[in-house]
Amino acid sequence: MRFTELVSVSTVLALLCIGCQETKPPAEVKQYQLTGQILDVRPEKQEVLVRHDEIKGFMAAMTMPYKVKDVGLLKDRVAGDLISATLVVSDSLGVLSTLTKTGEAPVNLPTPVAPDNPAKAPGEAMVAGSYMPDVTLTDQAGRTRALSSLGGHRFVLSFVYTTCPMPEYCPRIDREFVALQQAIARAPALADVRLVSITIDPATDTPEVLKKHAARLKANTAIWSFLTGSVDTIGPFAARFGLTVERNPRDPSDISHSLRTLVVGSDGRLATLRTGNSWTSTDILADLAAIPAPVN
């Protein structure tokens, strides 16, 4: 009897130990209450566009699309509905788990945001095959860096900012870049590949902030650069790839933005322009494999 107990206790300990080694701690899940107004219902994307009030302790008032946990939550919902919803945010996802109509009001567009004026963007829109425009920015170490200094390398470039509150937007791109960095370190055939993250919130993302962010991501800055500059430099450059950034003039931390990720060949031409956040590092590795590595 005694012996059996000992066995079972040690078995449990062994299992616990295996658990310690092999299981990551569960992602922290946080829930927030959100109130706002529906501007658009997109059942085909299981998504709703909401202009919402400040979410205390999480994010400023803004207008952005949210995924819903169950497409049934969108049934009978229309633009103009005032809503109360539960936003569940975990490591990799932010979704609305409840969505309740509390009233309705006329949809009053426009929202108080000022787009980085794409009309200011010099030059034509970039498409696959276009030669990359050059831009001179500052890296996480405070060094001046021209994008053209990557000539001869294949590189992957995206536009993000360090305080983006939604896990599936900028933080997701950061995570895919971490995976890319690991793949580059493992595969000699990818040794020439570089990663570039350009901030769309340069007022916050100074070189010092980017340096800390790079450290948090365990970025190898010999491979992965984090660049900042002025809004007037970054805005028009990003706009050429179709990136839209809207800033609330009353609250600079209130940023709505789209996503663009570029794969550039060693010949300096844009190979792939990816929109949105549904790609993974595997897709980018396939993009890279499809373009020739530089000849030494």
Ligand SMILES: [Cu+2]
């Ligand atoms: Cu973002």
